[in-house]
Amino acid sequence: xxxxxxxxxxxxxxxxxxxxxxxxxxxxxxxxxxxxxxxxxxxxxxxxxxxxxxxxxxxxxxxxxxxxxxxxxxxxxxxxxxxxxxxxxxxxxxxxxxxxxxxxxxxxxxxxxxxxxxxxxxxxxxxxxxxxxxxxxxxxxxxxxxxxxxxxxxxxxxxxxxxxxxxxxxxxxxxxxxxxxxxxxxxxxxxxxxxxxxxxxxxxxxxxxxxxxxxxxxxxxxxxxxxxxxxxxxxxxxxxxxxxxxxxxxxxxxxxxxxxxxxxxxxxxxxxxxxxxxxxxxxxxxxxxxxxxxxxxxxxxxxxxxxxxxxxxxxxxxxxxxxxxxxxxxxxxxxxxxxxxxxxxxxxxxxxxxxxxxxxxxxxxxxxxxxxxxxxxxxxxxxxxxxxxxxxxxxxxxxxxxxxxxxxxxxxxx
Ligand SMILES: *Cc1c(COP(=O)(O)O)cnc(C)c1O
Numbered sequence: 001x002x003x004x005x006x007x008x009x010x011x012x013x014x015x016x017x018x019x020x021x022x023x024x025x026x027x028x029x030x031x032x033x034x035x036x037x038x039x040x041x042x043x044x045x046x047x048x049x050x051x052x053x054x055x056x057x058x059x060x061x062x063x064x065x066x067x068x069x070x071x072x073x074x075x076x077x078x079x080x081x082x083x084x085x086x087x088x089x090x091x092x093x094x095x096x097x098x099x100x101x102x103x104x105x106x107x108x109x110x111x112x113x114x115x116x117x118x119x120x121x122x123x124x125x126x127x128x129x130x131x132x133x134x135x136x137x138x139x140x141x142x143x144x145x146x147x148x149x150x151x152x153x154x155x156x157x158x159x160x161x162x163x164x165x166x167x168x169x170x171x172x173x174x175x176x177x178x179x180x181x182x183x184x185x186x187x188x189x190x191x192x193x194x195x196x197x198x199x200x201x202x203x204x205x206x207x208x209x210x211x212x213x214x215x216x217x218x219x220x221x222x223x224x225x226x227x228x229x230x231x232x233x234x235x236x237x238x239x240x241x242x243x244x245x246x247x248x249x250x251x252x253x254x255x256x257x258x259x260x261x262x263x264x265x266x267x268x269x270x271x272x273x274x275x276x277x278x279x280x281x282x283x284x285x286x287x288x289x290x291x292x293x294x295x296x297x298x299x300x301x302x303x304x305x306x307x308x309x310x311x312x313x314x315x316x317x318x319x320x321x322x323x324x325x326x327x328x329x330x331x332x333x334x335x336x337x338x339x340x341x342x343x344x345x346x347x348x349x350x351x352x353x354x355x356x357x358x359x360x361x362x363x364x365x366x367x368x369x370x371x372x373x374x375x376x377x378x379x380x381x382x383x384x385x386x387x388x389x390x391x392x393x394x395x396x397x398x399x400x401x402x403x404x405x406x407x408x409x410x411x412x413x414x
Contacts, residue, residue, distance in 0.1 A: 030359025091234030170197030203227030230269025345396025
């Protein structure tokens with residue numbers, strides 16, 4: 001019996017139910033993943049017992065020598081992973097990493113240009129309901145209406161007109177490769193700072209599958225828990241000379257004590273991401289997304305932008321007369337977890353939407369390959385194309401449970 005089962009059966013029971021949901025369902029949420037046992041062990045370690053405000057060698061508390069060691073290891077590994085000069089591994093989340101870059105570089109009231117939330121951007125890039133949208137004057141760029149891909153000429157024109165202090169690039173729901181060099185050049189032309197947020201695609205950038213913003217954008221922010229497959233958290237990368245301002249902005253500017261157990265787990269994640277087997281994993285994530293996209297298209301579903309270059313597919317359901325919300329619910333009943341998502345030509349509210357975002361990082365971590373993607377794509381097609389038919393949905397559910405059970409989250413778990 002575990003300590004948790006003995007001391008708090010209520011929480012233990014809830015976690016066990018969640019474990020079963022993860023094991024017997026198919027997780028296709030593009031921002032999620034399955035961490036290794038080693039990452040989980042570090043996350044649940046005694047490193048959580050310590051206050052370590054400050055940075056290695058300059059802490060506000062005694063007894064931090066081993067915390068210095070682990071944070072230095074995390075920083076060095078992250079710099080190596082992305083060929084960057086300076087890393088800050090303390091942001092508690094991707095949103096806080098972004099906030100820290102804004103706080104270090106621009107003033108309230110300054111103009112930010114970023115990709116609109118409804119066309120793939122992120123809340124922390126200046127949405128009116130987020131602090132970033134309240135502090136700064138935000139101008140959003142979107143994708144081209146016809147092609148549904150970013151139009152760098154139009155973005156450059158907008159930058160010349162709005163004269164931003166900061167251009168943010170990077171997205172949460174954009175299936176195509178982003179040209180970071182183009183963004184860096186636009187920012188340079190108008191005298192703006194450029195921040196590339198690679199939260200979703202960090203694992204693809206780290207392995208060279210996606211082009212890197214490191215030498216072409218001023219700041220790079222990321223999460224560590226999406227394709228990178230580490231603990232939940234954020235990080236910032238920049239040049240050496242910009243490091244002190246970023247560090248000051250994270251602590252004491254934005255945060256208090258760092259989550260040292262998470263930083264230990266980040267170090268483990270970065271070591272894993274430097275390994276050849278991780279590169280194979282990242283390549284498989286992209287191959288799987290392509291096969292999944294083709295299979296969905298073969299099931300008469302429209303892909304926004306016509307396909308994918310990365311780990312995710314954006315489906316437009318508007319020609320089927322069903323909403324993203326209805327599709328998310330029906331697929332959920334079938335044991336397939338996805339999220340509704342606004343699409344470039346959106347006509348509905350973000351609570352309803354006309355689209356679905358489908359990603360391959362988690363299923364790839366479970367060992368699924370091209371054949372399994374064809375199977376999953378066909379199930380998604382069957383559910384969406386028979387959305388009123390409860391019998392079909394229940395039949396798919398049964399198949400999904402049997403299938404998922406053959407791909408354990410932790411095959412070597414004891
Ligand atoms: C997920 C995401 C974030 C923020 O992540 P949190 O850790 O949830 O705050 C930031 N930017 C982009 C583009 C993301 O997709």
